[in-house]
Amino acid sequence: MQINDVDIKNTYAEGFGIKVTRILVTAATQELAKIAATEATGYGTSVIGCPAEAGIDCFVPAEETPDGRPGYAIMICHASKKSLDHELMERIGMCILTAPTAAAFNLLDSEDVLKTGFKLKYFGDGFEKDLEIAGKTVHSIPIMSGDFLVESTFGFKDGVAGGNFFILAKDQMTGVKAAQLAVAAIANVEGVITPFPGGMVASGSKVGSNKYSFLPASTNEKMCVTLKDEVDSDIREDADGVFEIVIDGIDEESVKAAMKAGIQAACAVDGVLEISAGNFEGKLGSYIMNLHDLF
Structure with a gap:
């Protein structure tokens, strides 16, 4: 199979289950919202070593937010509910509450929730107030610059992590260009993130090690x-x-849509030779996403 003379290998990406939250970060300006969203999703490339996988999903215009201000949808993911709860407290409390004019709202409707905002309100030391904004229960916490608004609960659900594809190009910078275009195309797919730096993975890894028994990946x-x-x-x-x-996503369909969009964008670059994917023969996860089936 080929797209624009680029070989698409008959192989598959192997994804695994992960718990996903989707949070709306708003602020007085788009720039300030981007700053808060970026801080809240830092150190979130891979759960191999990071405390969570996290990234910015998409921009949300002011007319679509509860407080009428521009914002960004972010996603934070972890295999463990307990660890995910901890990560939300850390990232909202230390990265969004501290960011100028920022606020945090839930973007994922689910019966399963984390009471992050309810717990965080006690930072107000008795001066906090409970509000209702656009039908949401929101806590207002007095801080130096004004009041920090945070929704009381944040939904989470079972999502999919580890959707992937490899771009094989004639040289390094052609590969960079193709990867950047792929990430830009994926950014148009709602409900997914590309958590690595700039959305691109330079290193690559396998489960375990051939030589060192103490390594979980190499x-x-x-x-x-x-x-x-x-x-x-x-x-x-x-x-x-x-x-x-x-790619991490709220469900398998979203991840597949992102893979398709990214591959199509990468194949438009002259000098891209082949698209492949990473799998571990079923040792890592239960989601099998065949490249040919995407098209």
Whole structure:
């Protein structure tokens, strides 16, 4: 199978289950909302080493927010409800409450909720107030710059992490260009994030290690361009730039839609040779997303 003369390998991405929250961060200006959203999603590339996987989903215009101000939808993900609860407290309390003019609202309707805002209101030390905004129970916490508004509860649900595809290009910068265009296309798909830096994965990893028993993950030597002559490589001889796009989403359908959009964008770049995907023969997760089935 080919798209714009780019080979699409007959392989699959292997995703795994994760618990997902979706939070709206608003502020007085779009710039301030972006600052708060960026801080709240920092250090969130992979649960291999980070305390959560997190990223910005999309911009939300003022006419679509509860407080009539511009905002950004963000997603925070973790396999454990307890850990997810902790991450929301840390990230909303330390990164959004502290950000100029910011507020935080729930964006995920679910019977399963975390009482993050209810717990956070006690930072007000008895001066906090309970409000209703656009049908939402919101706590108003006095802070130096005014009042911080936070919704009382945040919904969470079972989502999908680890959707992915590899871009194999003729050289490194062609791969970068294709990956950037792929991430930009994925940004138009609601309910997904690309949590790695700039949405692009430069390193790649495999489960465990061939040599060191203490490592939960190690470099995927079969996808390292500088090791093509030393190992049983999965990289074609004419490819010297390889990047991976990893996608987390609220459900499998959203992740598949994001994979399709990203692949189509990457295949429009001259010098992209092949699209592949990462899987671990069923050892990592139960979601099998075949590249050919996307089209």
